[in-house]
Amino acid sequence: MNWWTTDETHDPARTSWVEGADGHADFPIQNLPFGIFSPTGTAPRPGVAIGDAILDLAACAGAGMLPDVAASACSGDTLNALMALPTIDRQALRRRLSDLLSDPAHADRLTPFLHAAAECTLHLPARIGDYTDFYVGIHHANNIGRQFRPDNPLLPNYKYVPIGYHGRASSVRPSGVPVRRPRGQRKPPEADAPLFGPSARLDYELELGVWIGTGNALGDPIAIGQAADHVAGFCLLNDWSARDFQAWEYQPLGPFLAKNFQSTISPWVVTAEAMAPFRLAQPPRPQGDPAPLPYLWDEADQGHGALALTLEVSILTAAMRDRGDAPHRLSIGPASNMYWTVHQIVTHHASNGCNLNPGDLLGTGTISAPERDGYGSLMELSAGGREPLTLPGGETRTFLEDGDEIILKASASAPGFASIGFGACHARIMPA
Amino acid sequence: MNWWTTDETHDPARTSWVEGADGHADFPIQNLPFGIFSPTGTAPRPGVAIGDAILDLAACAGAGMLPDVAASACSGDTLNALMALPTIDRQALRRRLSDLLSDPAHADRLTPFLHAAAECTLHLPARIGDYTDFYVGIHHANNIGRQFRPDNPLLPNYKYVPIGYHGRASSVRPSGVPVRRPRGQRKPPEADAPLFGPSARLDYELELGVWIGTGNALGDPIAIGQAADHVAGFCLLNDWSARDFQAWEYQPLGPFLAKNFQSTISPWVVTAEAMAPFRLAQPPRPQGDPAPLPYLWDEADQGHGALALTLEVSILTAAMRDRGDAPHRLSIGPASNMYWTVHQIVTHHASNGCNLNPGDLLGTGTISAPERDGYGSLMELSAGGREPLTLPGGETRTFLEDGDEIILKASASAPGFASIGFGACHARIMPA
Numbered sequence: 001m002n003w004w005t006t007d008e009t010h011d012p013a014r015t016s017w018v019e020g021a022d023g024h025a026d027f028p029i030q031n032l033p034f035g036i037f038s039p040t041g042t043a044p045r046p047g048v049a050i051g052d053a054i055l056d057l058a059a060c061a062g063a064g065m066l067p068d069v070a071a072s073a074c075s076g077d078t079l080n081a082l083m084a085l086p087t088i089d090r091q092a093l094r095r096r097l098s099d100l101l102s103d104p105a106h107a108d109r110l111t112p113f114l115h116a117a118a119e120c121t122l123h124l125p126a127r128i129g130d131y132t133d134f135y136v137g138i139h140h141a142n143n144i145g146r147q148f149r150p151d152n153p154l155l156p157n158y159k160y161v162p163i164g165y166h167g168r169a170s171s172v173r174p175s176g177v178p179v180r181r182p183r184g185q186r187k188p189p190e191a192d193a194p195l196f197g198p199s200a201r202l203d204y205e206l207e208l209g210v211w212i213g214t215g216n217a218l219g220d221p222i223a224i225g226q227a228a229d230h231v232a233g234f235c236l237l238n239d240w241s242a243r244d245f246q247a248w249e250y251q252p253l254g255p256f257l258a259k260n261f262q263s264t265i266s267p268w269v270v271t272a273e274a275m276a277p278f279r280l281a282q283p284p285r286p287q288g289d290p291a292p293l294p295y296l297w298d299e300a301d302q303g304h305g306a307l308a309l310t311l312e313v314s315i316l317t318a319a320m321r322d323r324g325d326a327p328h329r330l331s332i333g334p335a336s337n338m339y340w341t342v343h344q345i346v347t348h349h350a351s352n353g354c355n356l357n358p359g360d361l362l363g364t365g366t367i368s369a370p371e372r373d374g375y376g377s378l379m380e381l382s383a384g385g386r387e388p389l390t391l392p393g394g395e396t397r398t399f400l401e402d403g404d405e406i407i408l409k410a411s412a413s414a415p416g417f418a419s420i421g422f423g424a425c426h427a428r429i430m431p432a
Numbered sequence: 433m434n435w436w437t438t439d440e441t442h443d444p445a446r447t448s449w450v451e452g453a454d455g456h457a458d459f460p461i462q463n464l465p466f467g468i469f470s471p472t473g474t475a476p477r478p479g480v481a482i483g484d485a486i487l488d489l490a491a492c493a494g495a496g497m498l499p500d501v502a503a504s505a506c507s508g509d510t511l512n513a514l515m516a517l518p519t520i521d522r523q524a525l526r527r528r529l530s531d532l533l534s535d536p537a538h539a540d541r542l543t544p545f546l547h548a549a550a551e552c553t554l555h556l557p558a559r560i561g562d563y564t565d566f567y568v569g570i571h572h573a574n575n576i577g578r579q580f581r582p583d584n585p586l587l588p589n590y591k592y593v594p595i596g597y598h599g600r601a602s603s604v605r606p607s608g609v610p611v612r613r614p615r616g617q618r619k620p621p622e623a624d625a626p627l628f629g630p631s632a633r634l635d636y637e638l639e640l641g642v643w644i645g646t647g648n649a650l651g652d653p654i655a656i657g658q659a660a661d662h663v664a665g666f667c668l669l670n671d672w673s674a675r676d677f678q679a680w681e682y683q684p685l686g687p688f689l690a691k692n693f694q695s696t697i698s699p700w701v702v703t704a705e706a707m708a709p710f711r712l713a714q715p716p717r718p719q720g721d722p723a724p725l726p727y728l729w730d731e732a733d734q735g736h737g738a739l740a741l742t743l744e745v746s747i748l749t750a751a752m753r754d755r756g757d758a759p760h761r762l763s764i765g766p767a768s769n770m771y772w773t774v775h776q777i778v779t780h781h782a783s784n785g786c787n788l789n790p791g792d793l794l795g796t797g798t799i800s801a802p803e804r805d806g807y808g809s810l811m812e813l814s815a816g817g818r819e820p821l822t823l824p825g826g827e828t829r830t831f832l833e834d835g836d837e838i839i840l841k842a843s844a845s846a847p848g849f850a851s852i853g854f855g856a857c858h859a860r861i862m863p864a
Binding site for chain 2: 157160163218221248249252290295
């Protein structure tokens with residue numbers, strides 16, 4: 001599959017016998033993302049999304065309908081074992097599922113294993129061993145850097161080092177789980193000492209999440225040419241951030257309580273295989289920028305390092321919800337605004353021998369477009385709180401208020417292929 | 433037990449029928465630390481150290497010799513379930529084990545469950561969900577800060593915020609596992625661009641590790657008065673650091689590949705209960721320092737917030753090993769050189785609602801004494817590499833060389849009580 005061939009599972013003419021799947025905005029048969037779900041009142045189990053339904057993979061495995069290697073990984077209440085499979089086995093499972101869900105001959109046998117997604121709970125797809133957040137959105141880094149360091153927004157290491165830091169695995173939650181406004185220390189410029197209380201500058205961050213597939217042993221780096229084999233799939237990630245806490249605490253060891261109170265992900269793992277048609281050449285670096293060091297450079301990676309993904313953020317305030325308004329779009333932009341590719345961050349992470357494990361989660365960092373309508377956080381959209389946004393209905397926002405809901409979306413499209421989406425990634429702010 | 437009464441398990445007159453336990457430097461009957469061990473060729477299981485032996489807790493539980501609540505937690509290959517027990521149940525288990533190992537009437541029945549420690553492998557005691565490292569050693573923060581920022585060694589937040597950051601859980605390893613010298617980016621001052629290769633400034637850091645016991649739910653802070661109930665125990669922690677990588681990568685998001693290639697811990701969990709006699713009043717803050725904010729202040733905590741622990745670092749180079757020399761002591765100092773208490777870092781960590789889980793590991797950060805002979809890293813001892821140390825035999829060191837072994841030790845003592853130790857925490861540097 002890699003460097004990045006498509007096959008019959010990507011054929012835009014392929015249809016599914018599952019009602020409503022064809023032309024589904026997120027989950028047509030060309031997507032087939034994996035997740036952990038539970039029909040009301042039952043135990044969590046692996047499933048695959050098809051249209052507005054979920055196919056129970058554990059039940060399919062129990063009925064002997066899946067390839068043997070994959071079947072044993074389709075049990076339990078996490079996808080860690082499935083993610084740990086070699087790419088070739090995940091591909092075989094994908095082909096089998098695509099055949100089962102397209103050929104009407106299988107409909108009778110599979111229909112009992114289908115559940116209406118609306119009647120199921122979605123859980124975290126994996127036990128996340130470690131969660132690492134990067135900072136590859138160069139426009140975001142510029143925008144934020146300018147607020148903290150007007151003369152020197154981008155530090156000298158940025159164009160050499162895929163900057164990253166470890167985040168909190170325990171507080172990652174799937175879409176829909178409310179976010180309690182955190183308390184913490186902040187120091188207003190006029191105060192002599194910091195105050196402790198609810199954040200007054202609560203923000204979201206639009207990020208892409210990367211699920212690690214097969215891992216590497218401690219001490220064994222991952223060559224850039226092999227990085228793709230270690231990526232199981234993708235999700236959306238909202239890295240909620242308390243900007244007031246962040247400004248006060250982040251030196252010298254980086255963000256901590258400003259970020260670790262909760263992170264929200266879309267619960268479906270859109271596989272690296274499903275994304276094959278949506279690989280783009282990595283945009284060339286601006287003239288004058290240094291070339292990546294050799295351990296981060298691979299010609300094939302540059303040819304397929306970007307993703308043809310459109311990312312979008314919307315807000316729905318309590319007042320809008322009361323009025324029955326639709327969410328209001330805050331920004332839209334392409335995921336190609338990443339200075340480092342997904343494979344470069346994987347290789348960099350393991351370059352010192354750090355071991356990655358199946359089910360680890362990497363965040364890209366906030367992906368902002370160069371123009372204001374593609375900014376991926378309120379910190380950027382409101383210029384650090386100095387320029388309030390006016391929403392339809394007349395409300396204004398600098399940062400998030402209680403009751404606000406933030407909705408992230410991602411959709412992948414490419415000429416000659418069916419578009420696919422990532423599904424829901426939303427959460428509402430609750431009072432402190 | 434808390435605020436911190438001792439009981440019969442701490443009685444210095446109590447002896448054990450296990451040969452060699454009485455007067456053992458680390459593991460007399462007053463200690464009784466928990467760990468995960470495997471006799472050669474068998475599966476890992478919970479055990480308790482007594483002298484030079486290990487008592488198989490799973491076997492004791494199977495024989496009906498432990499309290500029911502604790503017995504069910506004494507199985508499997510991690511101590512997470514044991515750590516999750518309420519303090520009162522861990523105390524009951526400790527009392528029972530102390531009775532079993534002191535009363536010779538139990539010797540016949542228990543002897544088959546004893547293994548010679550020298551013939552066992554020790555494993556990580558818990559599945560570490562998240563690992564967080566703090567920076568509470570104010571003398572270390574001053575020493576290191578002076579090297580990076582001569583005019584401004586301690587940042588304005590230091591005396592208000594227990595500074596911490598998330599580390600890597602996957603690369604924590606028990607004592608004895610060699611450390612491969614990491615490769616990475618470093619930028620010598622004279623170079624135009626960074627180089628990629630083996631670290632030339634590899635260092636150790638002497639830290640105390642804190643094992644989280646019962647956790648807190650996401651969104652629910654831990655009051656400072658309750659923090660003690662969330663601490664299961666302690667270990668030694670060597671936070672290996674590549675100083676050249678750290679200097680180049682750490683801005684703006686903190687240390688990453690400079691630290692996450694491996695961290696070494698002592699594998700025995702010295703329980704909070706065992707440490708009861710070794711609680712000291714937290715030293716008063718220097719005149720003029722701000723009082724901790726109210727959420728970090730508890731009178732009882734200040735009365736018992738420090739630990740009467742002596743910490744020690746030694747080195748054994750390849751040449752010393754070849755000559756049969758004993759390790760050479762690099763530093764010795766008290767653990768009371770912590771600006772924030774263990775309970776303050778627990779409460780701060782959860783103050784924004786971040787959920788801690790049983791088996792999470794917190795590091796204190798490097799604990800240095802004010803004087804040079806108590807500095808907890810080579811970065812401090814060699815003044816950033818400018819002042820080489822001369823070792824017995826004439827070798828010199830600024831940073832670690834391949835073949836060097838670093839040995840951390842901790843021992844707790846207090847008048848009227850038997851001293852206890854933490855056991856081995858050592859590892860050797862292997863070539864890149």
